[in-house]
Amino acid sequence: MATRIMSLSSIACLLLVGALLQVVSAVDYDVGGNFGWNLPPNSTFFTDWTRNKTFFVGDKLVFRSKAAETHDVGEPERQVDFDGCVNPGIVLSTSAVLSITLDSPRRRYFICTVNNGSHCNAGMKFSIDVFLNPASLPPPPPPSSASSFRFDAFLAAAQFLLTIV
Numbered sequence: 001m002a003t004r005i006m007s008l009s010s011i012a013c014l015l016l017v018g019a020l021l022q023v024v025s026a027v028d029y030d031v032g033g034n035f036g037w038n039l040p041p042n043s044t045f046f047t048d049w050t051r052n053k054t055f056f057v058g059d060k061l062v063f064r065s066k067a068a069e070t071h072d073v074g075e076p077e078r079q080v081d082f083d084g085c086v087n088p089g090i091v092l093s094t095s096a097v098l099s100i101t102l103d104s105p106r107r108r109y110f111i112c113t114v115n116n117g118s119h120c121n122a123g124m125k126f127s128i129d130v131f132l133n134p135a136s137l138p139p140p141p142p143p144s145s146a147s148s149f150r151f152d153a154f155l156a157a158a159q160f161l162l163t164i165v
């Protein structure tokens, strides 16, 4: 019976940890927050939006534009093109909602190309650095006796909790 409780608690712990990792590992960002991907009130609006955010591989950028405005999303490859609002590469429409998954750790540039770069020059542009998610990195080397002891203690506590409820 004790063994059965032990294995149930272990499974419960693993499920809990798995659920937490899922939550941590992927975030959908609405670009510009509630304001969306629209003509901003000032030229640093979207750059300001990126501040204090850390973007990881697997996260998504969701571009939502007002029905009354026409915007798109281009991705220049170089800083100089981003600065000049030119050479956007493949341009994606935002006629509905556009979602871009951050697929690899690198710097990325996003601009609106509408009206020959005038939207971009008005501030519809931002760059981000995408990092590898620590949760997706390979597991650390075998646990030291200290950390495995801590895990054993955690399991024992979980088992105790299950037996008293």
Ligand SMILES: [Cu+2]
Pocket: 039, 070, 071, 072, 112, 113, 114, 119, 120, 124
């Ligand atoms: Cu635009």
